[in-house]
Amino acid sequence: MVGIVIVSHSVKIAEGVKELALQMAKGHPVFTAGGTADGGIGTDPIRIQEAMEAANSGDGVVVMADLGSAVMSVGLAKEMLDPDLAEVVKLANAPIVEGAIAATVEASMGSSLEKVLQTAHDARNMDKID
Amino acid sequence: MVGIVIVSHSVKIAEGVKELALQMAKGHPVFTAGGTADGGIGTDPIRIQEAMEAANSGDGVVVMADLGSAVMSVGLAKEMLDPDLAEVVKLANAPIVEGAIAATVEASMGSSLEKVLQTAHDARNMDKID
Amino acid sequence: MTGKDAVKIVGQAVIEKKMFLTDLDQAIGDGDHGINMARGFESVLQKTEVLPDDTDISSILKTVGMGLISSVGGASGPLYGTAFLRAAGPCKDKTNIDANTAKAMLDAAIKGIQDRGKAQKGEKTMLDALIPASEAFAEGIKADKTLLECLSSAVQAAQDGVEYTKTIIATKGRASYLAERSIGHQDPGATSATIMLTALYNYIK
Amino acid sequence: MTGKDAVKIVGQAVIEKKMFLTDLDQAIGDGDHGINMARGFESVLQKTEVLPDDTDISSILKTVGMGLISSVGGASGPLYGTAFLRAAGPCKDKTNIDANTAKAMLDAAIKGIQDRGKAQKGEKTMLDALIPASEAFAEGIKADKTLLECLSSAVQAAQDGVEYTKTIIATKGRASYLAERSIGHQDPGATSATIMLTALYNYIK
């Protein structure tokens, strides 16, 4: 199964996204790297790297990130990974909350890395019209 | 100033989005309605309505929501509002985290309701490429 | 036979099916539909219990709607909440509900659900029980059937609608995340809608 | 003159400007650049302090890079972290840094920042100090200037670059949320880059 990593500047967002994603896909490997090393607002490439390693069970990992600097920390974390693992760790070009939920459900159905990544990406098009 | 309301199924996401948004726009009126009335996962039209009322200071309110049922709760909350206020309370068709941060910064610069709504919407196009 | 009693019977029927509805939602959603609906109707019954016995049906329906809105938490809250509030419209100032009024109430409820959730028939939602129910009800009226007979056909159509939801892909609500994988499972909301109609029929019968 | 001392001087210069950098970031960002950079260099200095005095420059730069990466928290962490790690490449196994090596290190750092952040010159980032610095450095080499003279022109170009950032709109990083409203403010990252280059120049001088 494709693992999911949630990277947010906010510990609360990372934890909240995980709780929503797991609601629809209980027990799925969803790992978070929220906030800085000392619990503040920001990102921590080291814990992101650890989350990537933890989330992989052989089928790859889809990473969700919130803002630009989270994206940079993800890029750096990937650079620090074992190159074979880095090959199958993919950052989704998708909104963090909407994408993470869709991707986690998709992954929990046993879909491929490409499919999970695509599903996350498609969450960009989710319409919210009241 | 245009007020911002954050509606999420998760209290943590709502609070986390608020903390990130305020980082860039300290003191801006950002109100949250996260989770159900009893603190669980879900949405609460009553607290959403209250947040809309609290966020309005005369220039209208932009609402950010996470998932489909949050959108419905927002629609219902608007129906319960005073009709004059409902006119200037707009749900953004945008990702909750990315849209809320962009919209809050835009609102903090004194932009119009339409401009803030547009900025939130444009966050759909935010690219995340590592 | 009072409006209060009807709500009590309907509410209790839903509360009794809490586990069943939750299990259905576990398969294609987040596993809370029964919990949501039971919490909703427990709150509703507390509110309606204290109403005078002769409270008019329209006011009772508004109490039900507001009760669900303020306590359900899931999509079914604003959906059923709006449905009950809207159903209160056609029966306003009426003490007796005839078949035409009942049909108008059902349609107002459906319209409310559609305003709220933007779904059509065939998207694997509660509407796949309610719209066929309304259509069957209309057939009954055309054929000069009694209110009870109309309601009986409506219940049958809703049950068929629930079966039909097993054959289709969800395109609205959480089950839509599963796409093709939602096939083979009946929709929780269509099921709860049918439970309510059935309970109402059994009560009036 | 050791690599360790150079890092200490550069780190202390950044730490001293903590408030200034934070105030700059308050105007067009989230008001943490000075806090981030000071925390980063405090952590770095703890790590470099315990290194043997004769540790080679390449290893020291790697320690600086990893130190920043693991402690900064903001965009400047992965950006400067990558920059220092990459700068460690061209000076590997070298005990003496000549002008050409210094230029190659600066360019590797810039390339790292661009790989990480996908920004170009003119987007109101640290690159608007560093790229002009590299260009001035190249001019110096072409004119057969000494390392110190090259570095002096680089510092001047970086300072001009900081001034230039006041005139342009941010299109990368947090300041881009402000669009036109970012004009009139100097970029915090361009400023910290210039503080580092200046401190290095003063140390070598």
Ligand SMILES: Nc1ncnc2c1ncn2[C@@H]1O[C@H](COP(=O)(O)OP(=O)(O)O)[C@@H](O)[C@H]1O
């Ligand atoms: N847009 C919609 N229109 C109509 N009914 C919907 C819609 N979305 C969801 N539903 C109904 O709501 C039911 C799920 O309710 P519930 O589990 O209580 O809410 P949630 O999905 O928020 O957890 C679904 O089975 C479906 O019948």
Ligand SMILES: Nc1ncnc2c1ncn2[C@@H]1O[C@H](COP(=O)(O)OP(=O)(O)O)[C@@H](O)[C@H]1O
């Ligand atoms: N994509 C990028 N490329 C290069 N530099 C960038 C980029 N994004 C941001 N920066 C630099 O980072 C600085 C902000 O750093 P800092 O405040 O520490 O991080 P954050 O913005 O995450 O709070 C900016 O002033 C800018 O110079």
Ligand SMILES: [Mg+2]
């Ligand atoms: Mg549910």
Ligand SMILES: [Mg+2]
């Ligand atoms: Mg739910």
Ligand SMILES: [Mg+2]
């Ligand atoms: Mg900052």
Ligand SMILES: [Mg+2]
């Ligand atoms: Mg920051």
